[in-house]
Amino acid sequence: MWDEQRLFGHGILVALRQRLELPRWIFFSRLLEDRVTIMARMKKTFPLHVADKTDSRVIAALQVTLNKYVKRERGKALPTGADRWIFQCRVGANSETAQPCQLAEIPASIEAVALAKHPEVYVEILAEPRLKIAGTKGGV
Secondary structure, three states, X not given: OOXXXXXXOOOHHHHHHHHHOOOHHHHHHHHHHHHHHHOEEEXXXXXXXXXXXXXXXXXXXXXXXXXXHHHHHHOOOOOOOOOEEEEXXXXXXXXXXXXXXXXXXXXXXXXXXXXXXXXXXXXEEEEEEEOOOOOOOOOO
């Protein structure tokens, strides 16, 4: 069966399962389903040079594709206890050289990769729900 310590690393979830009086397999299967749906990740490599298209048009189409993805993720229902989505992003020539950046910095990062004459760009966007804490500018 599932080892609770290996999967979750602490006994808080075990105590919660015992308090709810759910069988172990039902509790952890629901929890794993929630974790899979909560953390949506897009990892993709896009070409920067396409035959019969200028590079600026290819980059513009790439940015439209990324904006559609972000809009679709923001439209998803938030899990209980969260009030907004945050996006952790990485952009680079490939997955090994990708650097973390903010969502608003993705177009500039893609332009930097294109100016470095790389044939493709790697983009990774991780959507996570967050609860905004009162009195802070950002989230948790």
